[in-house]
Amino acid sequence: MDFQAYISKIRTFLSYKVFTSIIYCILGIALFATLYHNVKPETYDIELFSVADKTIRSTKTVEDEIKTAEAKENAAEQVDKVYVFKKEMAQNRVSLITSIFDFVKDTNNESSKDVEKNASEIKKEEVSAISLQSRLKQLKTKLTENVSEDITNTISDPIFITFLQADVEELQRTKDIVEQYVETAMNEQIREDGMEAARKVVADQIKTAGLSNELQTAAIELGKYAIVPNDLYDPLLTEARKKQAMEDVEPVKILQGQIIVQEGHLIDRETYRQLEMLGLLKNNPTIKPIIGLGIFVILVIGSIYIYFSRLSTSEDKKQSYLLLSSLIFICSVIIMKIIGLIEGDNLNKVAYIFPAAMAPMLIKTMINERLALIMTIILASCGSIVFHDGISDTINIEIAVYILFSGLAGVLFVSAKNERSHILRAGLLVSCINLLLIFFLLLIGGGQFTLTEYFYFGLFSVMSGILSSVFTIGLLPFFEAGFGILSTMRLIELSNPNHPLLKKLLTETPGTYHHSVMVANLAEAACEAIGANGLLARVGCYYHDVGKTKRPPFFIENQMNIENPHDRLPAETSKDIIISHAADGAKELRKHKLPKEIVDIAEQHHGTSLLKYFYFKAKKLNDDTPEIDYRYPGPKPQTREAAVISLADSVEAAVRSMANPTPGEIRSLVHHISQDKILDGQFNECDLTLKEIELVKTRFCETLNGIFHSRIEYPDLKQQKVIGSDTAN
The missing domain is CATH 1.10.3210 (Hypothetical protein af1432)
Known part of the structure; x- marks a missing residue:
């Protein structure tokens, strides 16, 4: 019984959904098992304060969150408090002084009228005493009602009495002096801790102004009261600058390939913490790469499932195409895996010999171009995992680009005739594309290579294209016979x-x-x-x-x-x-x-x-x-x-x-x-x-x-001979 008959026999026992589900499951398990070794992180049996028996490098680039947090805290602590200079406060304090003296003048004017009205009834001394107390009360009432600050409780009554008893000229002179010195002082930055010094400067200046003792004392007291901090601490702005400083801190990272501990060195707490964070300890392995591989397998199987679910053909053909493409894909991944193991034996960049165009050429020849393109993308993704330069938990973008463009070249160069000579020619053209890709990747990376290394790189890329065509020609008859695929080449043979x-x-x-x-x-x-x-x-x-x-x-x-x-x-x-x-x-x-x-x-x-x-x-x-x-x-x-x-x-x-x-x-x-x-x-x-x-x-x-076009009616041959003889005669 041939392979096609065996598959047909299985189909008779299983429905389409069951049969395809089994294929998808087998394909997913095979892909996961093949790539598992490439993503499984290498772990070490290490104890704290032991001596490392080998040099351990980081397998990936990760952020050290603890170190990053410490760096951010240090940056925030180094930010000074932010003070805001309120220049408008100078005018506000001068206006306050002006208001006080104006209220004093108004109170004196109003009280003088009341005194004249009651002068005939009360003795002069009594009137003066009553008038002074009355004016003080009126002044304090006005200040309380019209000034937002609690001036009356801060400045003592004798100060107000001194101003109320002063004549108009002395009061005006006192007002001008206090306003001048307060304005001068408030135009300078005054912080909380410098307020007393500023008040002392104002007091010393007023002392040299030549006022009477009572007015001088009152003016100094009022001047000191008017001096307040104008360079104020802004907690919101300070906090914002701390946050900005913390955001500006670059995350502290452990880079891929970075040495964590060298052979023979003691594994201290910090080193042990880094190994634990990287998941390199056997007692604390990370499962993130395994979960990532599972997601990748689901994406691959999902892509293939969506394609075949939308393929407009019979269920029998869908099953045959699915099984065929799965076998080709698994064969390609196995070849990829074998080359990956060879590359691990210090054969640098042998991955470029992988026949990346084989699977796309086979699938285009036997199925269609669209599935060949999808398979090219999937193989490029798998290659980036298999050929990870010996570092697990990573992907190789260079090889992914190489496999992608090599596979695309194979799809483009396989002609519609699909004869063996055309497939071989397509392989040679793929080799040319591979050669260009190799030098593109080598030159853009800026690496330093010897002429011998360049020769091997070129040799591997050329062999990749040739092997792709050789494998395609060699496997094509087996797949066609086994699956009953009627390819163009098969039609030409028939x-x-x-x-x-x-x-x-x-x-x-x-x-x-x-x-x-x-x-x-x-x-x-x-x-x-x-x-x-x-x-x-x-x-x-x-x-x-x-x-x-x-x-x-x-x-x-x-x-x-x-x-x-x-x-x-x-x-x-x-x-x-x-x-x-x-x-x-x-x-x-x-x-x-x-x-x-x-x-x-x-x-x-x-x-x-x-x-x-x-x-x-x-x-x-x-x-x-x-x-x-x-x-x-x-x-x-x-x-x-x-x-x-x-x-x-x-x-x-x-x-x-x-x-x-x-x-x-x-x-x-x-x-x-x-x-x-x-x-x-x-x-x-x-x-x-x-x-x-x-x-x-x-x-x-x-x-x-x-x-059935019309043809010339030729004359009878015998008649031609007669005519010819007559002409000769």
Whole structure:
């Protein structure tokens, strides 16, 4: 039992969802197991205050949060308190002094009027005493009501009494002196701790102003009161600057490759803490890389699942394509893993020999270009994990870029023909791209390499492209045979006239062979016009009538100079012979293990059409003859290629039976046959549109007109000889 039959047997026991789910699970487990070693962090059995038996380096770049926090605290502590100089406070304090003296003047003016009114009734001394107390009370009331500060409780009553008793000129002079010195002092920055010094300066200045003792004392007291801090501490701004200083601190990092402890050195608490933070201790391993790998596997499987869930093809093909692409992917990852192990043995940069274009070329050749591109991206991601330069928990961007562009080159350079020579040429072109990629990566990195190293880098890149084409050519036949994949290369091989079935068709049924070639010309041109697979149509035509080799004389194209055997047979027997050629052909094709697509064309090229000649012949004898008995068993054409071949087969046979057909007659015949098949429902089960049918008819007419064009009528050879002799004489 071959591989394809074995898979088919499994499908009969499992549903589509179960089968694909098993494949996805196996693929995910295989990928996880393959990459696990590359992401598993290396751990050490180390105790505190022991001596390191080897040099340990950091496997990744991480932030040391404790050191970063300490650095931020130190930066915040170094920020000085922020003070804001309130320059407008000088004018405010001067205005306060002015208000006090103005209230003193107003109080004296109001009190003098009251004294004059009551002077006749009270003695002068009594009036003066009552007036002074009354003025003090009025002054304090006004100050309390009009000044926001608690002046009356801060400045003593004797000070106010001194101002109230002073005459107008002395009071004005005192006011000017206090205002001047207070304004001068307040225009300078005064902090809380410098306030007493500023007050002393104002007091000393007032002492030299030449005021009377009472006014001098009062002025000094008022001047000291007016002096307040104007360079004030701003806690919000200070806190903001501390935060900014903390934000400006660069995180303290342990860099990838940084030496944590050297061989023979003592492992102190700080070193032990760093090893613990990096997850390098066996008693405290980190599982983050394992979780990351799990997420990566889910992304890969999810991408493949989404692609196949949206692929518009049959479930059988989806299963085959999924299994095929999974095998190719696993093979590529295994090769990648082997090369990764070799690279670990101090063979620097041997990773560049990995045949990155192999999987994309195989998938494009056997499936399609879109899946090849997806697989290229996935392989580049896997390569970045496998080839991590000996440092776990890291990815290699350089190799990812290399695999990505190498795979893309393989997809682009594999031509539609997909012959072995074309695949080899594509591999050579991939080698050129790889060479350019290598020098791009080496030069942009600015590394220092010797000429020998450059030579090996170039050699590895060239070998990568060549190995990709060699592996593609070598594996292609196995995958095609195992999965029944009908690739372009396989079609080209089947079109070789030396194939046993084609040789049998040519020798035993030359008329059928010629008919098949003519139908192939029509079908290929029509399929290319509507975007279908023209090569598949051509090869399918070559084999579609292989069943006629079982009874060659019973088909008119093989009846050369012999009697038509159907003339001696009843219609029912003739019908059975003619109809059986489709089933016989499919059986013969399966026997020779031809692809399913070719077998389907042989079975479907007549659909369920009616054998009109024998049906009407039988109907003459028995009017109740059922039509269904004279129809092919089908199935009807399921693909556009099978539908076009069905139409081309009927058109070619009909046109060949015409004597010297004109373009108009050909066009009319093609239209009639097409309409007959449409009305008979022969195209109901394929996705051939009416617009495409019109294109097919047009291409049929163009091709047939080229075949049946008018030719020059040559004169009879005997007449030519007579004319020639007469001329000679």
